Amino acid sequence: MRELTLRSLRVFEAAASTSSFSRAAELMAMSQPAVSQQIRQLEEEAGLRLFDTHARPIQLTDAGRELLRHARAILAQVEVAADAMSSLEGQFKGQIHLGVVSPAQYFAPALLTAFRERYPQVRVKLSIAQRDTLLAQLAEHKVDLVIGGYPPAHAEVEAEAFARHPHVLVAAAGHPLADQRGLQWADLRHEPFLFREPGSSTRQFLEQLMMVQGLQVQTAIELQGPETIRQAVMAGMGISFMSAHVCQTEISHGLIRVLDVAGMPKWLDWCLLYRRDRPLSSVQQALREFVLAEGAALAACVLG
Incomplete structure (x- = not known):
């Protein structure tokens, strides 16, 4: 050819x-x-x-x-070369495409805004999807970097942790359990639980916790997406397990309460993911360094 x-x-x-x-x-x-x-x-x-x-x-x-x-x-490597030429002149130009899992959408705009204050000539694009979709897009050069949890062992990506990611059990502000302290998982057995849709990593995490605790709930309600879950919790439909990022505004304003359950919250890591088989461009490297340095503060959560 x-x-x-x-x-x-x-x-x-x-x-x-x-x-x-x-x-x-x-x-x-x-x-x-x-x-x-x-x-x-x-x-x-x-x-x-x-x-x-x-x-x-x-x-x-x-x-x-x-x-x-x-x-x-080939096209991705050409962009790396173009960015390198720009950086030799002391400029950071071009576009960077960041993919994030859904809970990260609640802090990613603040992160990108702060990044662009430092590098105003860089154009940014933000996409939101489930982890497996983002890993496929990363492999196909459709996104440049991804914010999510640790990838599966077989994924050909580098993962660098930059912040903690709390997951909490939550209820409406007026729920009878909201003011109780020292709750055990067994105290939740009669409560209706709101589950995310199948395939959700949050749902998988909750199901693993329930298995470990030997908890079988009597009423399970399945809802699509974190926004729907958040609204349903506020409406008193049931309690749920979710990323604390999803309900930061509601927690801060007392509309949703974090339940004081033994062993909670559960902490995971936020990671920055990128391909292992090619070097980062100068702009991508700048975002990487910014996330590792500033990401923890920008992704901090209020828990009650």
Whole structure:
């Protein structure tokens, strides 16, 4: 593929990411025929079909998926080089894409605001998703860094802890258990519990705790997402287990109470995750250093 150009790789990556030549044309400020021509030239260079254009939406072939993996790596490395040139002039420019798990959305904007006060020319993008989705996006060069918990052992990422992450049992302000001290897990057995949706790491954590404590609840209510859980707790629907970040405002204003249960809160670590197989750009390194230095203060929680 001797005639391969960065322009053609960017066009290909746009088409692959959107599963649409017309959408790729919009993103690249090109006409759709021009995008189709670029893809045909790539296919001629490769000697293989890259897209199944009969499918709706269009789908990558096996060859297309392999080329996409390399294209994203090449384009990411070009960005690293461009950032390095900017940093030699004492400037930090470009865009950084940070992915966070949902509880981190409650402090990530403050973190990025403080970062941009130090580096005002850097553009930032923030995405929120479950951990497994973010790890896949990190592997595919769709995000630059991720804030979450420790990754599974098989993940090819570096993980650096920068702050503590408390998980608490919470109830509405007027709940009968809200003012009691020294509660045991057995005291909760008759309480309706609000669970996150299947696949949620918070739900998995709670289920493990219940198994260890030998607690079987009589009423389990499943709700989607931390926002719904928070509102349901305030409405008195039941008690729940959640990241303290999710309900900081409500705890501070006395709308939600942290229950005083033996062995609680449970503390995890917030980690900054990034790929192991390529160096960070100067801008990414600047964010890494900022998070490690300032992240603990910016992610601090009130527990009651």
